[in-house]
Amino acid sequence: MSHHRAWAQIDLDAIAHNIAVIRRRAGARVRIMLVVKADAYGHGAVAIAHHAVRCGVGALGVGTSAEALELRESGLRAPILVLGTIVDEEAAPALRHGVEIGIHSSDRVQMLAKVAKQLGCVARVHLNIDTGMGRLGVLPERAISLLEEIREATNLDLRGVMTHVSSAKGALDPESSRQVQAFEAVLAAARRRDLLQGWIHVANSAAIFTGLAAGYDTVRPGISAYGILPGGLPGAQELKTAMTLCSQIVFLKDVPAGANVGYDSTWTASAGTRIATLPLGYNDGVSWRLGNRGEVLVRGQRAPVIGRVSMDYTTIDVGHIRDVKVGDQAVLFGSAGTQDLSLEEVARKAGTIPYEITCSVGKRVPRVYVGGEDMVLPGQSPSIGARPPLDAALKPHTPSR
Ligand SMILES: *Cc1c(COP(=O)(O)O)cnc(C)c1O
Secondary structure (H helix, E strand, O other): OOOOOEEEEEEHHHHHHHHHHHHHHHOOOOEEEEEOHHHHHOOOHHHHHHHHHHOOOOEEEEOOHHHHHHHHHOOOOOOEEEOOOOOHHHHHHHHHOOOEEEEOOHHHHHHHHHHHHHHOOOEEEEEEEOOOOOOOOEOHHHHHHHHHHHHHOOOEEEEEEEOOOOOOOHHHOHHHHHHHHHHHHHHHHHHHOOOOOOEEEOOOHHHHHHOOOOOOOEEOOOHHHHOOOHHHOOOHHHOOOOEEEEEEOOEEEEEOOOOEEOHHHOEEOOOOEEEEEEOOOOOOOOOHHHOOOOEEEEOOEEEEEOOOOOOOOEEEEOOOOOOOOOOOEEEEEEEEOOEEEOHHHHHHHOOOOHHHHHHOOOOOOOEEEEOOOOOOOOOOOHHHOOOOOOOHHHHHHOOOO
16 A cells, blocks of 8 residues: 555566567567657656666667656666657757757758767767658658768767658558568668668567567567557567556545536436545546546446546545445556456547556656566576665655555
8 A cells, every 4th residue: 555645556577577578579689779758658767767777678769858868867878869859959958968869851960960060079860761650750762862961961970770660550550561661672772872870670569569670670669668568469468567557545425316426417326325536637647538437446346437537536436345445545547456457448448549548647646666676687697686776766766565
């Protein structure tokens, strides 16, 4: 039990397990660039990144330079790539801290070369090729001339070439193979001109678990490291969901038939029942769309969400659950002993994807880390029972149960 009113419990052993599963799938020689954008999908980027590096992860991927700098300030020395792009103002601080940057245009090449020159440093860049995502990235037909421009630019060092697959089904979607072929064609042309250097990376979680784009030296998993593989892809059962969103029950109330609950009175008791109030709402990661749709685990049983979810509170019907007490734990997703309420199910009920659910666990919900003490470093025999000291970065988050 935690002393918090609501908390997200994050199991570092589950993350270590998932990274080991990813390593087995991707191949032992393949570098894992763990994607920790959006505060590690809501799991807490600093703690996750330090833990992941101890698990043998070789690089981190982030969404913005501020996210990269947060990791640097926490003492993380591993390579960090801003996967997408940066605006001009982000360049100097990012380069000063050796952050690598994804680029896709002549304009970004020139800007970064200029800033790097002013700072007297080298900008490390990864060329992003748009093979079908249609978002960032240079189109294949422009890629070679951009590689030439990178080679010509002073103070610029090509550290990688990448593309991003748009399908959530990986190799199970024919469009993905088309994307990989387009990427391969660029690589071949670049190789012929001796323009290729650095890491080559394509695969997100769906690609890794379906064997798409295997054979490159680096993979970029995100969601699977957190224990989720949407869409019932092969290997989903091997993963362990790292996050469990919990709260205490803070109030119990017996109401008569006809009682209304919540904003707009969207729920009315058809018979007398017992209502429990949970101290977290849509600001904390309980989707507003779960009103009158979601379920919560209490004492190993499911209790329906009744009425609207509000900003700070959620109400559930516990009339059918015996011996409920104020202070009992309620689980909004994740595992509660033998019972599971999967993120996939909650996401489906909320009409969204699991990614959005963990990302929207709010700032005021403390992350409580469990596990992670008994680490075995890569290449070390498990029998040694290595027990490196907890990272300084983990200390403020010492488990409280
Ligand atoms: C978010 C992201 C990933 C990770 O994707 P998952 O589906 O979470 O594995 C990989 N590459 C890029 C460019 C991304 O933006």
